[in-house]
Amino acid sequence: MGRSPCCEKVGLKKGPWTPEEDQKLLAYIEEHGHGSWRALPAKAGLQRCGKSCRLRWSNYLRPDIKRGKFSLQEEQTIIQLHALLGNRWSAIATHLSKRTDNEIKNYWNTHLKKRLIKMGIDPVTHKPKNDALHSSIDNGHSKVAANLSHMAQWESARLEAEARLVRESKLRSHLGTSSSILPSPSSSSLNKHDTVKAWNNGSSVVGDLESPKSTLSFSENNNNNHNDNNVAPIMIEFVGTSLERGIVKEEGEQEWKGYKDGMENSMPFTSTTFHELTMTMEATWPPSDESLRTITTAATTAARAHVLGDPVVQEGLTDLLLNSNSDEDRSLSPEGGGESNSGDGGDGCGSDFYEDNKNYWNNILNLVNSSPTNSPMF
DNA sequence: AATGCTCGCAACCGCGATTCC
């Protein structure tokens, strides 16, 4: 079955939008809502296809869009979320509430990706290009890796669901009662049944994480937006297991100590919590309603505990990335010695602060390293 | 001043998912 074109191409304008077209589109949507995008152009008097109108609205004209330079906080959030979610721009965008997925995608491709490459980090996997250290970790601890991957994927799915709620709630609050602009209630109503259905549909959590629903409310989510910029920085500290500690210690006692001192004290997500959670996940797949509740609650609690990360470490990570242009010899790049096992470790700038940053970043890398190759998440 | 190159961004394209009939 061939796919029909989204619109008749003949006679329709393409390319950049003029101010007049913008005005027409804005005026129409403000008055009537967009309704069917396909039908909108004719009604609004535009020589555009509905898809083009939708994109223009969602990427540019929507009133709740923040434009301009990305803040450090936003950059940091993008990098962290990308490490976890990969190129899932819409999911990432929901945690930078006023940015569009398109804008984030562009910013990643034009700025952040290059910065990581310059640091010697693969922007796709978030691994250092010189990767011997991490592969040895993976070989020895595949079970932990699998658990971490599950955690990441559960959390990723939850983020997506929350994201929808955020977007819809904000639209509602912004546009008041103009319900015609909003998706139909049936598409956004989230309840236990939806949640269970979504999870059960994912017969393999590794291979299928599509659109699980969350029971979390927007106000709950809003609690995470604790900084200015409405950005919820995500800290993923799943390495806090006793087994993982052993791994890192094997690789470098000093490194882990730095991480431990800098991070563990601020992280209520204990190894016990993680262990219980992963054991539950292993034992009950596919989950029953009961175990699903247990898992969801545990995952949500754990993730919540980590959304509020150590701001000092976060800032350090950002600095590390942002300063890479002028300060590459202190970066994580293998050339800089930061990631190597050569034993020069301190390389003359080994402050605890820097060590914390490095270990935090290693933390994300470890999480990504642990994902299975067939996972759609990474 | 003219030309070429690079970069950043807006917009397009194609596909999968979802909804509608």
Added chain:
DNA sequence: TGGAATCGCGGTTGCGAGCAT
């Protein structure tokens, strides 16, 4: 229930601005 219509997402392209030569 199945096909068509529509939506949403991620990848890619094209163009304009800025910079270098």
